[in-house]
Amino acid sequence: MNESKEFLKEYDDSKYKKPSATVDMIILTAVDVETKARSVPDKVLRVLLIKRKGDPLVVDITDPYKGKWALPGGFVNYYEDLDAAAIRELREETNISDVYMEQLYTWGKVYRDLRRRVISTSYMALVDSSKLNIKAGDDAEDACWFDVKITLLEEVKTQIKAGYIRKTTYELSLVNSENEIKDTVIVTKKLEGRTSKIDLEYVNNPSGLAFDHATIIFYALERLKNKVEYTDIAFSLMPEMFTLTELKKLYEVITGKVIYSRNFRDKMEKQKKMVIETDEWESGKPYKPARLFRFNPDWVEDQ
CATH class of the missing domain: 1.10.10.10 (Winged helix-like DNA-binding domain superfamily/Winged helix DNA-binding domain)
Structure with missing residues (x-):
C-alpha cells in the first residue's frame, strides 16, 4: 500500500494526452405503414435522432456539426459510469427514461470528431414508440423519428496474393415528413490467408449526419439483423x-x-x-x- 502511495505521489499524468469519452444511443422502433386496403400493414424501422442547436450554414471551427442531425448522446462526466452517462444524456436530450439499453460497440478512430480526440461507446435499445413522449432538451433543438433503410449500391472484389479485398458501398437513408438525409457507408473486408479484417468508414457528406453516426447506425442495424436469427x-x-x-x-x-x-x-x-x-x-x-x-x-x- 505504501509503495502504491509513493508511486502515485510521484506519478506525472501530464505527459499523456487525455482523450474525451462520449456515449451515443441508437433507439429503434418498428411501426405499421399502410400499403394496400384490406391487407396486413407492412412494418418500417425507425431511429430516433436529435437536431443539434445552431445554424449549419454558419462556419464554426469549434463545433463543425452545429444544426446537423445526430444520435442522442454526449460527453461522460469525470466521475460518471458509462451506463449512467447514457441514461442521463438520453433523458436530457429526448425525455426518454426507463428503457433497457445494451452496450453495442466502442468507436475510436482518431478523427471521428474534428474538435478533439473522442472515444465513444454506443448503446442500442428497442422500444415501443407509442409509449414514449419524445421532447427535445439540453443542447438539442429537435428530436424526432426517422424511417431508416439500407440500400446496397456497389460491391467490388479485388484479388490479392493470399486472398482478396472486398469493398461494399451502402446508402443509409433516413426520412420523415419534413427531412431526408442520405449518407454513404463503405464496408471493407480484407482476407489474407487465415486473417480477416473488416473496417467501416463513411463518405463525408455536408448534408449528412453529424460525426460518424452513419456508421454507428449501420453497425446497429447489421447487428440487429444477425441477432434476430438466433435470439428473441x-x-x-x-x-x-x-x-x-x-x-x-x-x-x-x-x-x-x-x-x-x-x-x-x-x-x-x-x-x-x-x-x-x-x-x-x-x-x-x-x-x-x-x-x-x-x-x-x-x-x-x-x-
Missing part, C-alpha cells in the same frame, strides 16, 4: 399479442429478405418454439381476422 430480440418491438403475419413482416424489414409464410410458421411454432398460440383472434380489422400469438417466455436459444 425482435419481440422487443412487438406488442404482447400479435399475429404470425405481423411478426413475419417485422422479421422481413429487419433482415431485408422476403420470408415464406409456411417456413416462418414452422420456424416459430415447431423448430424454435418461440411463440405460443392463444384462443384469441384479431378484431376490428378490414381483412380476414387471424389467430393471436404471444412470446414463449420459456424459450431458450439452444432449442
